[in-house]
Structure formats: C-alpha cells, structure tokens
Amino acid sequence: MAIGFNPMMMGGMNMMGGMGMMGGMSQMFMMMQMMQMMQMMMSMMGQMGGASGFPQGGCGCGHQGLGGAMGMPGYPGMGGFPMPMPMPMPGYPPMGGYPPFSGGHNAPPIGPGALRNATPTGQRLAQSIMNSPVPPNCSPGYCYRGVKHHLRQVGVNLTGGSAYQAADQLAARPDRFREVTVSRDQLRELPPGAVVVWNRSSGKPHGHISIATGDGREASDKIRNQMTNRPATYRVFLPK
Amino acid sequence: MSEVLSYLSEKQRESLSDLPFAVLLPAGLPSGWSVAGIDFDQHEEGASFALKLVSGNKTCAFLTSNEGIGDAVPGFKQTTHKHPEYGAIKVEHEEDGSLLSDWIEVENGWSAIGGNGLDQDDLDQLIPQLVCY
Numbered sequence: 001m002a003i004g005f006n007p008m009m010m011g012g013m014n015m016m017g018g019m020g021m022m023g024g025m026s027q028m029f030m031m032m033q034m035m036q037m038m039q040m041m042m043s044m045m046g047q048m049g050g051a052s053g054f055p056q057g058g059c060g061c062g063h064q065g066l067g068g069a070m071g072m073p074g075y076p077g078m079g080g081f082p083m084p085m086p087m088p089m090p091g092y093p094p095m096g097g098y099p100p101f102s103g104g105h106n107a108p109p110i111g112p113g114a115l116r117n118a119t120p121t122g123q124r125l126a127q128s129i130m131n132s133p134v135p136p137n138c139s140p141g142y143c144y145r146g147v148k149h150h151l152r153q154v155g156v157n158l159t160g161g162s163a164y165q166a167a168d169q170l171a172a173r174p175d176r177f178r179e180v181t182v183s184r185d186q187l188r189e190l191p192p193g194a195v196v197v198w199n200r201s202s203g204k205p206h207g208h209i210s211i212a213t214g215d216g217r218e219a220s221d222k223i224r225n226q227m228t229n230r231p232a233t234y235r236v237f238l239p240k
Numbered sequence: 241m242s243e244v245l246s247y248l249s250e251k252q253r254e255s256l257s258d259l260p261f262a263v264l265l266p267a268g269l270p271s272g273w274s275v276a277g278i279d280f281d282q283h284e285e286g287a288s289f290a291l292k293l294v295s296g297n298k299t300c301a302f303l304t305s306n307e308g309i310g311d312a313v314p315g316f317k318q319t320t321h322k323h324p325e326y327g328a329i330k331v332e333h334e335e336d337g338s339l340l341s342d343w344i345e346v347e348n349g350w351s352a353i354g355g356n357g358l359d360q361d362d363l364d365q366l367i368p369q370l371v372c373y
Binding site: 137139140141142143144145146148159161162163198200203204205206207208209220221222224227229230231 | 279281285286288290301303305306307308309310311312313314330334338339340342343345350352354
C-alpha cells in the first residue's frame with residue numbers, strides 16, 4: 001500500500017485523534033513512516049529556501065526556492081531560512097497577496113564584466129542623475145516619478161502610477177535594456193544606469209524602483225545607499 | 241485646533257474641492273506647526289498634491305498623488321501610529337532624518353505623510369488627526 005498525502009489522512013497530524021481513529025500497530029508504523037517522510041521533505045524544502053539565498057543569492061524574481069515563492073521576508077545575515085518551510089500550494093498568493101513578477105524567470109546571471117563596465121546609455125543616465133539628483137516635484141515616495149524623469153533623458157518613457165509596473169515595460173525594451181539575474185550581494189556592485197524594480201509585498205502595494213549610480217548607491221526620489229534588504233522580489237535591467 | 245482646517249485660508253479650503261482626488265489632511269495643527277505652502281502639480285500622466293508644514297527645523301508634507309509613486313524604503317527605524325479609521329500606519333525613518341509613511345488609498349489616489357526631523361511624538365499628534373477631504 002503506497003503512502004500518499006491524502007488530505008483525508010491529515011487527521012494523522014494530530015497524534016491523539018489520528019491514532020485513536022486508525023488503531024493497530026501496523027497503522028502506527030505506517031503513520032510513523034509518513035511523518036518521517038514529511039519531516040524529510042520539510043527539511044529538504046528548508047534547505048531549498050536557504051539555497052535560494054533570498055538574502056544573499058538567487059535572482060530575486062521569486063521563482064527560485066521557496067522563500068521567494070512564498071513571499072517570506074529575508075534579512076541580511078540570516079543566511080537564508082534556517083527553519084523548514086511549508087509546502088507552497090498551487091495558486092497560493094505570494095508576497096502578501098500580490099502576484100509574483102510575470103517575467104524575468106529566465107534572465108541570465110550577470111557576468112563580472114557587466115558589473116564593472118558602464119554602457120554609453122548607463123553613463124548618460126548617471127550624468128542625468130548628477131545633473132539633477134532629485135527631479136522637480138520629486139520628494140520621497142515619488143521614486144517612480146524620479147526614475148521616469150531620468151529614463152526620459154535617454155529616450156525611454158515609462159507609464160503607470162506605481163513603481164512595480166516598470167518591470168514589464170523595461171523587459172519589453174530589449175533594444176535599450178538587458179534583463180539579468182543579480183544576487184542581493186551584487187546589487188551594490190551594479191554599474192551606473194542599472195535599473196532595479198522591486199515588486200509589491202505585504203503592506204507595500206506600489207513596490208520601489210531606482211537607478212544604480214555605479215558607486216553602491218541608488219537614485220530615484222533621492223540618492224541613498226542601494227537597497228538590498230527589502231522583503232520583496234526584484235528584477236534588474238542593464239542599459240545597453 | 242478649534243475648527244476643521246482652520247489653519248487654511250478660505251481660498252485654500254475651497255481649492256481642495258477642485259482636486260482630482262481626495263486628500264488626507266490633519267483636521268487641526270498641533271501647537272508649533274504652521275503651513276509652509278501648498279503644492280499642486282498636474283501633467284499628462286497624473287497629479288500630485290502636498291500640504292507642507294513646518295515647525296522649527298522640522299518639516300512635514302501631506303502627500304496625495306495618482307502617479308509615479310513607490311513604497312517607503314526600509315529605513316533604520318520603523319514606527320507605527322494608530323489612526324481611528326485607518327488603523328496602524330507605519331512610518332519608515334531613514335538615517336538622514338527623512339521619513340515616509342505607508343501610502344493610504346483614498347478616492348482616485350494615494351496619500352502619505354513625508355517629512356524630515358519628526359519624532360514619534362510629532363507623528364503621534366499628527367497622524368490620528370488625519371481626515372479625508
């Protein structure tokens with residue numbers, strides 16, 4: 001008899017009730033086997049969550065590992081998820097009920113050369129930022145407005161009210177941008193002009209967007225150190 | 241803090257009805273605060289409004305917009321402030337003293353509180369007074 005994960009057997013999770021209903025030594029052995037299997041699976045899933053490297057590795061778009069897929073926050077120094085993660089259910093709404101990014105899952109990892117070299121468009125973007133670090137009418141909270149302003153200087157017009165909406169638009173401009181997979185550790189090494197788009201997450205319905213200045217900082221509604229610890233997924237676009 | 245929005249001129253109060261969205265503003269101002277200005281910007285992509293207050297070196301802006309916004313970045317400190325209608329409102333404080341609250345959905349737009357130099361007491365006085373106009 002195969003041991004499956006029949007939802008009807010979930011009563012077995014409750015040792016008292018489950019054992020009472022099933023009774024007998026063979027059922028008890030079967031139950032122990034099943035629990036061992038579940039523990040093994042949860043342990044493996046926990047390792048996957050850690051390997052996804054939410055805080056340090058992975059691409060940030062949420063398709064790798066269970067941490068991102070589950071929308072669980074990660075924080076620097078935690079080294080991934082030390083605790084086993086529950087199994088994600090199909091259709092489970094990640095990131096506080098917001099859907100994951102629709103694209104970016106196949107973006108290639110960034111190469112060491114791309115991290116060091118500024119492209120002509122990237123240099124122009126950096127120059128735009130230096131000329132006007134904070135665009136007019138762009139106080140904190142208007143990051144998308146600030147990035148729109150700077151990208152407009154290089155002929156890229158974005159639309160929409162919320163920052164996360166930029167991701168698909170940038171992905172649709174392969175003539176101007178190349179999407180790459182970047183770990184959180186690498187975010188502060190991005191070349192000037194690289195655009196980072198953060199997805200929505202619990203209590204954060206708009207996401208965030210910024211342009212790398214090339215010195216470990218980001219520009220949008222103000223210039224600040226490149227954010228790496230937002231508990232959300234992200235996509236990175238390098239200007240061509 | 242006797243009359244609602246008494247800190248605005250009659251003309252300023254009337255202008256609120258012409259905005260393309262509702263705005264969240266304090267019903268009254270705590271002692272020491274005064275109006276520094278009102279900004280309204282409209283362009284083809286959308287519009288934004290800001291009521292700017294000042295108290296000594298502290299500045300505060302009640303923002304509303306329907307375009308170009310993003311959520312507050314995680315700062316070095318987060319505070320939470322209770323509002324009788326909107327519940328707990330989180331504010332992210334950055335190391336340079338700037339701050340931004342959660343964006344709160346209002347009719348046709350989103351409202352937030354930004355500023356610089358405000359402490360927990362300031363926010364505890366201002367946020368509970370927010371009323372939608």
